[in-house]
Amino acid sequence: MALLDIHNLVVEFQTASGPFRAVDGVSLHVEEREVLAIVGESGSGKSVSMLAVMGLLPWTATVTADRMTFNGRDLLKMSPAERRKIVGKDMSMIFQEPMASLNPCFTIGFQIEEVLRFHMGMDKAQRRARAIELLKQVGIPEPEDRLNSFPHQMSGGQCQRVMIAIAIACNPKLLIADEPTTALDVTIQKQILDLLVSLQAKYGMGLIMITHNMGVVAETADRVIVQYKGRKMEEADVLSLFESPKSNYTRALLSALPENAVGDRLPTVSDMMFEPAPSGAGA
Numbered sequence: 001m002a003l004l005d006i007h008n009l010v011v012e013f014q015t016a017s018g019p020f021r022a023v024d025g026v027s028l029h030v031e032e033r034e035v036l037a038i039v040g041e042s043g044s045g046k047s048v049s050m051l052a053v054m055g056l057l058p059w060t061a062t063v064t065a066d067r068m069t070f071n072g073r074d075l076l077k078m079s080p081a082e083r084r085k086i087v088g089k090d091m092s093m094i095f096q097e098p099m100a101s102l103n104p105c106f107t108i109g110f111q112i113e114e115v116l117r118f119h120m121g122m123d124k125a126q127r128r129a130r131a132i133e134l135l136k137q138v139g140i141p142e143p144e145d146r147l148n149s150f151p152h153q154m155s156g157g158q159c160q161r162v163m164i165a166i167a168i169a170c171n172p173k174l175l176i177a178d179e180p181t182t183a184l185d186v187t188i189q190k191q192i193l194d195l196l197v198s199l200q201a202k203y204g205m206g207l208i209m210i211t212h213n214m215g216v217v218a219e220t221a222d223r224v225i226v227q228y229k230g231r232k233m234e235e236a237d238v239l240s241l242f243e244s245p246k247s248n249y250t251r252a253l254l255s256a257l258p259e260n261a262v263g264d265r266l267p268t269v270s271d272m273m274f275e276p277a278p279s280g281a282g283a
């Protein structure tokens with residue numbers, strides 16, 4: 001049984017100019033202990049599909065699917081109260097902008113402990129001990145002192161480490177990382193990716209890595225889904241995707257990597273999207 005199993009997910013937003021379909025029939029599954037990358041350019045519906053799984057979309061969104069289960073439980077039939085018990089505990093998500101995800105008015109100690117209080121019912125001493133342990137696990141030095149810091153007193157990389165600490169606080173079965181390194185300095189990006197992958201391996205979590213960066217895909221994923229304009233274009237294990245991409249869009253993404261440059265100008269995605277598909281291309 002897959003940890004997360006989604007079939008034919010559609011998300012539509014009501015907008016001033018009428019309904020807008022951001023996700024159009026996406027199916028995917030993630031197994032326990034598996035790293036799945038969802039890759040695609042900005043606006044391809046990667047975040048919206050995962051926010052639908054988490055139940056975090058605004059009221060203007062309509063979510064439908066033939067099937068959406070997590071750990072054998074039907075997310076479509078679950079009440080909001082039941083969903084709140086799972087989100088942040090059994091499945092959690094980290095976002096692109098760590099500064100914006102943390103509450104600037106509370107210390108990071110309070111924000112970590114709040115998750116432990118809400119989901120695990122720990123008392124004050126237990127929460128503090130666990131918060132220190134979590135900060136150590138994500139590589140924050142002098143964790144006892146850092147518990148009293150506010151987000152603005154920490155760097156972007158440290159804030160992302162705190163977000164990761166909050167996300168793994170309750171030992172989730174599934175962690176969704178939405179462009180977790182995009183807002184960070186290049187030198188810090190690799191450290192955060194290494195941290196995520198090592199925590200995933202250590203705790204045996206399923207990990208969904210949302211990214212537009214093929215380098216991140218190559219370094220982290222077991223399997224890859226390529227999304228374009230709300231649709232799944234291709235799904236493959238990571239080696240097959242790089243060695244023999246089937247859809248025009250995947251080939252376009254790979255050709256646009258600087259290391260694949262031939263000639264003076266890199267091809268763009270639109271240069272390649274109107275070529276006939278190769279025989280046997282995945283849709």
Ligand SMILES: Nc1ncnc2c1ncn2[C@@H]1O[C@H](COP(=O)(O)OP(=O)(O)OP(=O)(O)O)[C@@H](O)[C@H]1O
Nearest residue numbers: 013015020022041042043044045046047048049058
């Ligand atoms: N609340 C909303 N109302 C209307 N449209 C929305 C809303 N949220 C997202 N969208 C639209 O849905 C589409 C998919 O957005 P999404 O954030 O999932 O893209 P993405 O692939 O994750 O890209 P990015 O890497 O930029 O986050 C975009 O066109 C976006 O503008």
